[in-house]
Amino acid sequence: MSGPALTPESADLVELRHLVHRYAGAVDDRDPAGVAGLFTDDGVLATAQPPTHLDPVEEHVGQAGVRAAMEQVLGLRGTFHAACGEVFTAGTDADTATGRIACEAHHYTDSPDGPRDLVWTVTYRDHYRRTPAGWRFSRREVHVGSVRTQTLKAVR
Structure with a gap:
């Protein structure tokens, strides 16, 4: 049996959407502490290691x-x-929910040929828990669907 419906008007649904986008923003803003603060104290980030492992193979436990x-x-x-x-x-x-989030993740690096973009298509499999500070990730799994690289003309 599940809890109350997450309808389009639901305040919980709005907060969960914001949580997902705050995560992306904090990663892109290069704010590791900000990302960690979006997890529960005992939260888990389970990461893949592409291109060898496309499904999670390493767990990072707790905000630290x-x-x-x-x-x-x-x-x-x-x-x-x-x-x-x-x-x-x-x-x-x-006080709990799950989510499936699709994402395209770009990782910019330098190479002798110029800037490179390592692109992953990602499906996040999330578990959320309501805390006194609001909704947080209790578990986020990174599942990579594809990996490609491309040379860029310019990157900020």
Whole structure:
């Protein structure tokens, strides 16, 4: 049995959408602490290791673990995440929910041929929990659907 419906007018649905987009924004703003703060204290970020492993193979536990994982992004020239295709489902009670989020994630690097873009299509499989601070990720799994690279003419 699931909790109350997440209707288009639902305040919970609006907050869950904002949570997903705050995550993308914090990654792109190169803010590991900001990303970590979007997780529950015991939250888990389960990451893939493309191109070898497209499904999650490593778990980063707690806000400190999430922050450490996100600090790896600082080694890139930049990122751009376009989240779309958000599907949310109410959980077994009013304080839990799940989500499936489609995303195209761009990772900018430098190469001898000029700037490069490593592009992943990603499906996030999320579990959310309501906390006193609002909805947070209790688990976020990164499933990579495809990987491609391209040379760019310019990148910020």
